[in-house]
Amino acid sequence: MAVKDYIRQRFFPQIWCAGCGHGIVMGGMVRAIEQLGLEKNEVVLVSGIGCSSRVSGYLDFHTMHTLHGRALAFATGVKLGMPHLKVISPMGDGDALAIGGNHLIHAARRNIDITAIIMNNNIYGMTGGQTSPLTPFGKKGSTAVLGVIEQCFDIAELAKGAGATFVARTTTYHVKEMIKMIRDAIAHKGFSLVEVMSQCPTYYGRKNRGGTAVDMMKEFKEGTAPKGSKKLEEQPGFIERGILVNEARPEYVSSYMDLIEEYQNQRDNSA
Amino acid sequence: MGTNIKFIQGNEIFAEAALYAGVQFFAGYPITPSTEIAEILSEELPKRGDKFIQMEDEISSICAIIGASLTGLKAMTATSGPGFSLMQEAIGYAVMTEVPLVVVNVQRGGPSTGMPTSVAQGDVMQARWGTHGDHSIITLTASNLGQAFRMTVEAFNLAETFRTPVILLFDEVLAHMREKVVIPASGEIEVVKRLRTSVPKGTNYHPYLTREDGRLPMSDFGGIHRYNVTGLVHDMWGFPSTDPKVAYDLLHHLVDKLENQAELLAxxxxxxxxxxxxxxxxxxxxxxxxxxxxxxxxxxxxxxxxxxxxxxxxxxxxxxxxxxxxxxxxxxxxxxxxxxxxxxxxxxxxxxxxxxxxxxxxxxxxxxxxxxxxxxxxxxxx
The missing domain is CATH 3.40.50.920 (Rossmann fold)
Known part of the structure; x- marks a missing residue:
């Protein structure tokens, strides 16, 4: 199937601002799904609220646009309800880590086979540029005009600590890498999370003198380095990209199916 | 087969009635005085090949049952006042997206933590108006356990018939008392099945197009028809709309489909x-x-x-x-x-x-x- 066949073209052009990175992430998701050869009816997108959550409306899968922060909770019901489906949650940093932080860590702990694609633009875009739990210390937003005085999360470390079995980080600059990571994440059995650093020139860029979208993407190129690279070794201040966790652990829905089987065996044995 | 008579606790009868009504998915979080419902279903559902999950809170519990209901399963949760408060946003989502589900609220003393093991009926207005915006909702209750059985089955039936969340507003006394109940035989009470669309694969299916009889046939999420579900004001395809006429018609549909049937639902x-x-x-x-x-x-x-x-x-x-x-x-x-x-x-x-x-x-x-x-x-x- 061609990539464009996965898109609901009638809703284009999309609502994102000029220069926004989210369209690149959406493009990456579609290409990853295309490379996996998934049927449109096999895929469910469950998103929350925010700029990133609008991805679900533009793609021709089973799509759910739910409540702010709750995408993974709805997704859990869908996945357990119909285990054969590929359930993917496109999320934002505020959506996934602030209001939805609890669901994120519990989905990771359960190791339920859902893929979270977190578009991290370090700010709340939809509401006009307020700081998020991913706004780095000292950076500005409309609710912290002198700079934020809180520490920010490291999404990958958080997910790892919570028990996610696949964690990766990339940026909108590294599109080929992103496609591969999303592909691997979807194919992974268990909870998988891909953090994609995405530029918000309209709010984050403007408030923090980040320049244009191109300047911000250049920063992604120059300020990050692949896991295990010499560059990263020499410059520990660089942000690490790559598949940071990839391990096998019992997946929730499979374990649940085993539980059903155990009950049925008990019944058969007692009969 | 003889008559099935049980000396049984309220929460046990709610769970038993839900199984009679065909519940296939339960998500919940422990809370007094409703917890026994979750405990019972955590065993009974997997025994039947159906699904139970203990979620991280009441918010995720109701979100999970909405997701599961969309995949075609009869779904429910059970809670009490504080948990019911947490569920309100998602109850509005279920109203807006017209997802059938049942929420049991075993009322206890409030407000806030109140008196967890004492009886009260103070959630009546919350059941009606707890979520924001104009809407309508069905709320049923009962005064003895035989009736509670019937009302629970009725709740599932009405949820499917009207594509709406239904609240079962029980209370601590009912949930924790024990009395004799004649359990209805299979088939004695009608159990309404989900109305699924007859639209074949490849033909346009409209998830929010009302039939002449007022009903909206569903298609299992993940099945043969792809559509969109959103809490935004949406058109008959389920896609967001800011058209004032679409908004007006949707709000009227959501309220009128129940309020116009108030006597039928009485x-x-x-x-x-x-x-x-x-x-x-x-x-x-x-x-x-x-x-x-x-x-x-x-x-x-x-x-x-x-x-x-x-x-x-x-x-x-x-x-x-x-x-x-x-x-x-x-x-x-x-x-x-x-x-x-x-x-x-x-x-x-x-x-x-x-x-x-x-x-x-x-x-x-x-x-x-x-x-x-x-x-x-x-x-x-x-």
Missing amino acids: RYKTYYTKDAEILLISYGSSTRSALHRIEARRKRGLKIGLLELQTLWPFPRQTVRRECEGRSHILVVEMDMGQICQEVKKAVSEPDRVFLANRIDGNFISPVDILRALNMIQGKGV
């Missing part, structure tokens, strides 16, 4: 009402004391009767108005500060004849409490 019972001069109105476990008092007063020749409401929302206004017509006094018996009493006043032609007998201290309202109120309205002092 479930109630009358006791000794034929010649009654004084009418008691009650619901839930309070009804038990009301009925006890009525039977005692009847023996002394007082013409007194009872209207027991089983449907609380949409409020059965016509029924209440009709039943109150010509009575000298109306006494509403409930364990809150008059939440249904106010609705009764709005429904009747002479609201100054409506009085309240209540109890809000965590103690179960007794026949003596009702006697005191009766004496007062009859001018006999307290």
Whole structure:
């Protein structure tokens, strides 16, 4: 199937601002799904609220646009309800880590086979540029005009600590890498999370003198380095990209199916 | 097969009735006084090949059952006041997206943490208006465990018929008491199956296009028809719209589909009402004391009767108005500060004849409490 066949073209052009990175992430998701050869009816997108959550409306899968922060909770019901489906949650940093932080860590702990694609633009875009739990210390937003005085999360470390079995980080600059990571994440059995650093020139860029979208993407190129690279070794201040966790652990829905089987065996044995 | 008679606890009967109604998915979070429902279903559902999950909170519990219901499963959760408060946003989402589901709220003393192991009926208005925005919702209750069984099955049936969340507003006394229940045989009570679309694969399916009979056939999420579900105002395809006409029509559809059927949805019972001069109105476990008092007063020749409401929302206004017509006094018996009493006043032609007998201290309202109120309205002092 061609990539464009996965898109609901009638809703284009999309609502994102000029220069926004989210369209690149959406493009990456579609290409990853295309490379996996998934049927449109096999895929469910469950998103929350925010700029990133609008991805679900533009793609021709089973799509759910739910409540702010709750995408993974709805997704859990869908996945357990119909285990054969590929359930993917496109999320934002505020959506996934602030209001939805609890669901994120519990989905990771359960190791339920859902893929979270977190578009991290370090700010709340939809509401006009307020700081998020991913706004780095000292950076500005409309609710912290002198700079934020809180520490920010490291999404990958958080997910790892919570028990996610696949964690990766990339940026909108590294599109080929992103496609591969999303592909691997979807194919992974268990909870998988891909953090994609995405530029918000309209709010984050403007408030923090980040320049244009191109300047911000250049920063992604120059300020990050692949896991295990010499560059990263020499410059520990660089942000690490790559598949940071990839391990096998019992997946929730499979374990649940085993539980059903155990009950049925008990019944058969007692009969 | 002989009659299936059980001496059983309220929460056990709610779970048993849900299984009778065909529940296939439960997500919940422990909370007193409803926890036994989750405990029972955590064993019974996997035994049947169905799904149970204990979520991280009540918010995720209701979100999970919405997701599961969309995949075609009959889904429910059970909670009490604080958990019910947390569920309100998602109840609105289920109203907006027209997803069938059942929420059991075993009421306890409130507000806030209140009295977790004491009885109250203070969530009546929250069941109606807890989520934001204009909407309508179905809320049912019961006063004994046999009825609770039937109302639970009814809740699943109405959820499927009207594509709406249905609240089962039980209370601590009902949930924790034990009594004899004749469990209906399989097939004795009708169980409504999900209405699925007959639109074939490859043909446009509209998830929000109402049929001539007012019903909206569903398609299992993840099945042959792809569509969008959103809490935004949406068109018949489920896609967001800001068209004022679409918004107007959707809001009217969501409210009218239930409010216009209020009398059809009215479930109630009358006791000794034929010649009654004084009418008691009650619901839930309070009804038990009301009925006890009525039977005692009847023996002394007082013409007194009872209207027991089983449907609380949409409020059965016509029924209440009709039943109150010509009575000298109306006494509403409930364990809150008059939440249904106010609705009764709005429904009747002479609201100054409506009085309240209540109890809000965590103690179960007794026949003596009702006697005191009766004496007062009859001018006999307290």
